[in-house]
Amino acid sequence: MGGRELGAVRRHVERARLHARELKGSLRRPRARWAGLGIDGPASVIVRRERRGPTTVAVSDPTMHRDTVTVLLCGRPQREVTSGDGVRVRAVHGGTRLDFDTRHAHGRSFLATLRSSA
Structure with a gap:
């Protein structure tokens, strides 16, 4: 990753850490992208990718x-295993799109569990 790209990531990500296969971030800028993850605006997101296992995505609107809140997981499309009310998952060009209905959620978290389609 070049210096210009790294600077852009620092501007878009308020707090973010990558530990093993877990990505945590709080993003404030519209249409931010970081580490294979796209988010359409301010949101708190945790993505946990298990080797040969499910991918879990948790989202809230602080x-x-x-x-x-719309999240794009870049890479191979994944299918929904479980999710709560107000979560929609669909395959799109370049990855998997998740839409979380956060209206009147008052900051509560939404969870979706996904598996590789292949």
Whole structure:
């Protein structure tokens, strides 16, 4: 990753850590992308990828002003195993799109578990 790209990541990510296969981030800028993850606006996101196992995505809206949070997991499309109410999962070009309905959620977290489609 070049210096320009690294600088862009630092501007877009308020707090983020990558430990083994777990990605945690709190993003404030619209359409931020980091480590194979795209987010359409302010959100708190945790992605945990298990080797040969499921991928778990947890999302919340800390602003409590958004109706929907959209997350794009770049890479091979994945299918939904389990999810809570207000979560939609679909394969898109370049990955998997998850839409979380956060309207009137008052900051609570939403969870989705995915598996590789292949």
